[in-house]
Amino acid sequence: MRWTVGQTRTLYQDRWVHLQTADVEAPGGHHFDHRMIRSANGAYALIVVDGHVLLLWRHRFIPDTWGWEVPGGRIEPGEQPDFAAAREATEETGWRPAGALEPLAEFFPMAGLVSAHHHVFLGFGAVRVGPPADEFESDRIVWVPLDDIRGLITAGEVSDGTTLLALLALLDRLR
Structure with missing residues (x-):
């Protein structure tokens, strides 16, 4: 209907x-x-290196929460989603994905209210290019062991919907 x-x-x-x-x-x-x-639509990059995933520890003032998040953000007009994901990861973390990113998931986080379409990409390998361009984005940038991800989710340290979906899709893909 x-x-x-x-x-x-x-x-x-x-x-x-x-x-x-x-x-x-x-x-x-x-x-x-x-x-x-x-x-705007969003693009996010899950970058995995040697059994670790790159995450940001950040505060979100609207719900007044702290949690782990995947780097990502707005897709600029005319920009391809995979390029936006790589750009956002580099700006927010100082790490550039090494090689092409592959699609992992697409979804509408609040389809009943918001038009945004989120694209999550997966990359293996990274190159350190310097400090983050957007230092205000996070309190910490950490390579988190994949074995710790389920525990972080269970402990409530991953509350961002995009990050939660991305990490669960990654764990499913790697099993």
Whole structure:
């Protein structure tokens, strides 16, 4: 059953987010006003070297949490997702993926509200290119042993949805 979207109206818009309201008709004819958040698509790089994965320890002020995250971020207009993932990893960590990144997962993190489409890539090997360009991105940059990942998830140290999905997909792939 497909919903029908009628007229939309902008409530707020800046470089990062476009908040809209839409007249929506659900199957059965019920009409209601629905909010939509349009935002850029994201690209993320899981980089694995010698049984370790590169992660960021960072604070997220909105939920006021600390946790491990995969490097990644916004895909710029005209940029390919794999290139964006490599660029973001390099900017955030100072490590550039060595070689091509391969697709690991794609998903819409909040399909009922947000348009963002996330692309997760996997790479084996990395080259240190210097300090992170975006030092404000994290408190620590760590090569975490793959054997520790399940424990970090169980302990609640991975709460970011994109990172959780990426790490679980990686563990499934490597088993």
